[in-house]
């Protein structure tokens with residue numbers, strides 16, 4: 001049997017009383033059952049839960065055929081989107097680093113003029129460009145204006161008709177984006193009605209850009225299915241996601257205000273941003289929730305590491321570790337007396353692992369609860385498992401906390417002022 005993702009924790013100066021986790025798991029068991037059964041009140045947001053509703057074999061065949069078309073014609077593919085619309089594909093592409101596809105560029109996630117000008121300059125260096133604008137309801141400002149700029153760029157460069165062949169958009173059927181595509185002959189992909197942005201990894205939103213980049217999306221979706229199978233069959237006391245959800249809520253209740261996702265593989269940096277978004281936007285409401293932050297180690301040990309060891313005791317950590325990093329670099333011998341001979345012949349992977357264990361030990365001794373989510377390796381299948389695990393755990397965690405996992409009313413407040421000040425028709429702060 002393939003190695004499985006595991007979750008363990010060290011609570012050296014115990015924050016939790018003996019039996020506290022077990023009692024919480026027992027109390028939360030009905031939540032797990034309700035979530036598995038499909039909660040009526042969230043029916044409009046649960047299209048991702050089954051995996052196959054949005055990523056069945058037929059849909060994957062279609063997406064892979066479209067991706068093959070793009071891969072056959074483009075040396076650059078621009079993903080336009082923000083928040084849940086771009087985080088998952090960027091996380092997977094950056095973690096898995098597929099090699100043989102077009103360059104993947106990211107747009108529509110900033111309003112910076114300098115960044116937008118830089119992107120346009122970068123595009124001049126490519127021969128053949130295809131774009132995909134992803135927006136659930138096409139009112140979000142960043143992708144909306146980036147899409148307009150990039151449409152103009154393509155039309156100027158290729159002419160209106162050829163530009164249309166190079167434009168994809170992913171939105172809700174019946175939305176204004178759908179209408180724009182129909183009127184102009186752009187290819188329209190589906191942003192499923194019953195899936196919110198941050199839960200959209202296993203839909204056209206996440207899977208199409210990944211497939212264009214060359215990520216093995218069949219393996220990734222299989223990873224999601226396998227994790228679903230596991231989480232739907234494990235009993236509450238042993239359920240990987242419920243344990244994680246209960247632990248983080250218990251630490252929150254014991255006064256920890258932040259959860260830090262710490263990792264020692266820098267290619268997980270964008271995955272950590274996906275994780276931050278999923279938890280912050282799902283949980284942070286009603287004056288509650290852990291603030292999710294990330295640390296890319298060992299680099300961040302030379303920065304926030306000081307705070308963690310001796311600053312205010314406000315956080316606990318979840319270490320996302322990788323058993324087989326998939327690469328080896330041995331330290332060569334050298335007679336120059338640089339002071340590192342004690343490491344001659346040792347592998348970076350071993351040194352990295354020892355640094356990670358030392359960090360956990362030092363932080364745990366300080367009284368920081370340290371969870372470890374350990375994955376056997378980083379491939380498409382494992383990434384799929386991780387995506388599904390965290391989404392499912394996020395849903396459970398919101399339920400344990402007592403907040404709606406699927407709305408984000410708070411993000412509307414700044415938009416009210418911004419749209420009013422920009423003169424958007426009908427906008428009131």
Ligand code: PA5
Nearest residue numbers: 083084085135136137140197198
């Ligand atoms: O998770 C979410 O719902 C948000 O982060 C959205 O994905 C984000 O605001 C972008 O929304 P839209 O796709 O409508 O442009």
